[in-house]
Amino acid sequence: MIFRTAFALAAAVLAAAPAAAADYVTTPIAREETTIIGQKFTPPANPVVIASSSVFAPGARTPVHKHLYPHYVFVAEGTLTITNVETGRSYDVPAGHFLVEMLNTWHYGHNDGTVPVKTYVVDQVPPGVKENRILREEPQGSR
Secondary structure (H helix, E strand, C coil): CHHHHHHHHHHHHHHHHHHHHHCCCCCCCCCCCECCCCCECCCCCCCEEEEEEEEECCCCECCCEEECCCEEEEEEECEEEEEECCCCCEEEEECCCEEECCECCCEEEECCCCCCEEEEEEEEECCCCCCCCEECCCCCCCC
């Protein structure tokens, strides 16, 4: 009797599995092998993952900075513009898109639109590194 009850319970769980699976869908949004400027990237050994979110009000911009380690960005709302200070080239990244920001290259992010930009960011850094951003010192009033 115990065997039949266990078997019936297992059969009921297995029968319910396909219905539950139909409620769960994974859709890839990106598969990247290079940064936004074409650089190959490799996570550091034994990385620490830092996850954060950002909101850029219309007209907002980050300071000029660079990343030494992979910096992954998903734009959830608005259009984020990334400007490479070294070349002057800008890249628009609309909502729903993902990018790997440039490595060891001075750049800044900005919102040239009329609605806020919301991003989700993941950094992979070596143990002991607190932030994956090095700010470039700019003369006063240069922005």
